[in-house]
Amino acid sequence: MSIRPSTMPKTLLTLLFHHLRTLTTDSALPQLASPITPVSPTHLLRVCTVLYQQQEAPESKLHINLKRCDFELTHEFFLQVCNKFPYSWRPVYKFFQFTETQPHFKHTPITLNKMVDVIGKSRNIELFWEVLQEMGRRHLVTDQTFRIALKTLASARELKKCIEFFHLMDGYDYCYNLETLNKVVETLCKSKLVDEAEHIVTKLKDCVKPNDVTYKYLIFGFCDVGDLIEASKVWNLMVDEGFEADIEAVEKMMDSLFKTNRFGEALKLFQSMRTKRIDDLGLSTYRLVINWMCKEGKLGQAYLVFDEMQKRGIQADNMTLASIIYGLLTKSRVREAYKIMEGIEKPDINVYHGLIKGLLKLRRASEATQVFREMIKRGCEPTMHTYIMLLQGHLGKRGRKGSDPLVNFDTIFVGGLVKAGKSLEATKYVERVINRGLEVPRFDYSKFLHYYSNEEGVVMFEEVAKKLREAGLFDLAEIFSRYGEKMATRERRRNRALEP
Numbered sequence: 001m002s003i004r005p006s007t008m009p010k011t012l013l014t015l016l017f018h019h020l021r022t023l024t025t026d027s028a029l030p031q032l033a034s035p036i037t038p039v040s041p042t043h044l045l046r047v048c049t050v051l052y053q054q055q056e057a058p059e060s061k062l063h064i065n066l067k068r069c070d071f072e073l074t075h076e077f078f079l080q081v082c083n084k085f086p087y088s089w090r091p092v093y094k095f096f097q098f099t100e101t102q103p104h105f106k107h108t109p110i111t112l113n114k115m116v117d118v119i120g121k122s123r124n125i126e127l128f129w130e131v132l133q134e135m136g137r138r139h140l141v142t143d144q145t146f147r148i149a150l151k152t153l154a155s156a157r158e159l160k161k162c163i164e165f166f167h168l169m170d171g172y173d174y175c176y177n178l179e180t181l182n183k184v185v186e187t188l189c190k191s192k193l194v195d196e197a198e199h200i201v202t203k204l205k206d207c208v209k210p211n212d213v214t215y216k217y218l219i220f221g222f223c224d225v226g227d228l229i230e231a232s233k234v235w236n237l238m239v240d241e242g243f244e245a246d247i248e249a250v251e252k253m254m255d256s257l258f259k260t261n262r263f264g265e266a267l268k269l270f271q272s273m274r275t276k277r278i279d280d281l282g283l284s285t286y287r288l289v290i291n292w293m294c295k296e297g298k299l300g301q302a303y304l305v306f307d308e309m310q311k312r313g314i315q316a317d318n319m320t321l322a323s324i325i326y327g328l329l330t331k332s333r334v335r336e337a338y339k340i341m342e343g344i345e346k347p348d349i350n351v352y353h354g355l356i357k358g359l360l361k362l363r364r365a366s367e368a369t370q371v372f373r374e375m376i377k378r379g380c381e382p383t384m385h386t387y388i389m390l391l392q393g394h395l396g397k398r399g400r401k402g403s404d405p406l407v408n409f410d411t412i413f414v415g416g417l418v419k420a421g422k423s424l425e426a427t428k429y430v431e432r433v434i435n436r437g438l439e440v441p442r443f444d445y446s447k448f449l450h451y452y453s454n455e456e457g458v459v460m461f462e463e464v465a466k467k468l469r470e471a472g473l474f475d476l477a478e479i480f481s482r483y484g485e486k487m488a489t490r491e492r493r494r495n496r497a498l499e500p
């Protein structure tokens with residue numbers, strides 16, 4: 001307990017103590033949001049301890065003990081209590097009941113949404129429903145409340161209540177409203193609750209008429225869960241009701257068709273857009289189609305589409321050009337690919353990746369590494385993806401095996417691991433190598449690079465690069481040392497940031 005000199009005004013005292021505390025207490029505690037009424041971490045901890053230990057105690061006893069905590073009840077304080085118990089309705093709801101006894105404290109939609117979300121996450125549907133009604137009665141419902149309510153009820157498969165909620169809120173003067181419905185549908189579809197979303201839309205049709213936006217979200221939702229048949233049904237329904245498909249929905253549908261190897265259907269859709277709605281076709285749709293055509297080796301078709309796009313005055317962007325470059329390379333048309341590359345004033349990383357990927361496909365790993373050097377020289381920083389592609393290109397998806405231990409992928413890494421003082425990991429790796437074919441079909445470069453993206457990695461990559469250079473593998477050596485260097489500067493930057 002703090003000693004409180006009685007001559008000081010209370011607010012000044014709180015400020016002062018707060019200041020002292022931020023200097024002395026554990027910095028891992030959450031920092032405060034509002035500059036006017038900062039939440040004291042000590043008070044928060046005290047209140048949460050009481051709530052946790054006495055959540056089953058009789059109300060009167062709990063309230064007496066909470067009062068003894070001598071804290072300042074603010075909205076921020078309430079929110080932070082909720083944050084401490086993200087999945088437990090009891091302490092949070094008990095605290096809410098306590099706040100109801102404090103005459104100067106008024107809840108807002110923000111505090112109640114927070115609480116009702118906790119109650120929903122702890123799946124106390126009965127209380128959840130009760131609090132929602134109370135929020136309606138107090139007129140503190142927002143679109144966010146709708147999102148929380150429907151997401152909770154839908155994931156609990158309370159379909160009847162999903163519909164009932166809209167009727168209930170209509171009774172509290174939150175009239176049926178298309179915009180709110182669309183927000184709900186969007187939330188549900190993004191949470192893979194698309195069946196539930198569709199159910200709600202259908203059942204509410206007499207109260208709220210869906211529009212193209214509603215259908216767009218449903219189409220997205222069904223495509224995302226891989227149900228193209230349902231997505232098509234929604235599509236047809238939408239067209240029957242006189243809506244034109246939103247261009248984003250068109251692209252989503254096309255992309256999903258391409259992804260599931262329904263090339264013909266995707267192109268049919270594209271074709272119908274070209275004949276009926278050519279003015280709606282912009283860069284994004286062309287880019288999508290060109291990308292898939294190049295990926296699938298249909299370079300001739302891709303060029304036709306590319307030409308049409310340019311004739312219509314639509315400028316190609318980096319991604320489209322990257323697709324064409326890759327497409328050309330898959331057909332061994334290397335010179336043309338470079339020519340396009342040279343025509344781009346400031347290629348971005350997509351273009352470099354298209355070039356690298358295409359060269360690697362032609363088994364020209366050394367040339368791909370040259371592109372890697374070039375991109376660095378021109379100020380385009382490689383990403384993890386660049387490194388993974390290059391390593392796979394040089395070493396193969398499984399890592400290279402060979403009789404020469406200096407060139408053998410396994411020895412390189414095991415050697416590196418041991419030198420970096422990680423003999424245990426090295427042993428594990430050797431075990432995996434022995435079991436390879438059964439358990440580890442391919443080496444996970446991504447995990448490997450992530451795992452060594454630290455101080456140890458710096459040492460390890462240096463060692464590996466040295467060994468590779470000794471073996472005459474300069475390309476690989478450069479890739480690794482560049483990666484290590486980047487880690488080193490990143491670490492240094494991080495350490496500097498930590499210094500006062």
Ligand SMILES: *[C@@H]1O[C@H](CO)[C@@H](O)[C@H](O)[C@H]1NC(C)=O
Pocket residue numbers: 316317318344346347348
């Ligand atoms: C490619 O990206 C770079 C960097 O963002 C940009 O400056 C350039 O204009 C882009 N080029 C094209 C053709 O869009």
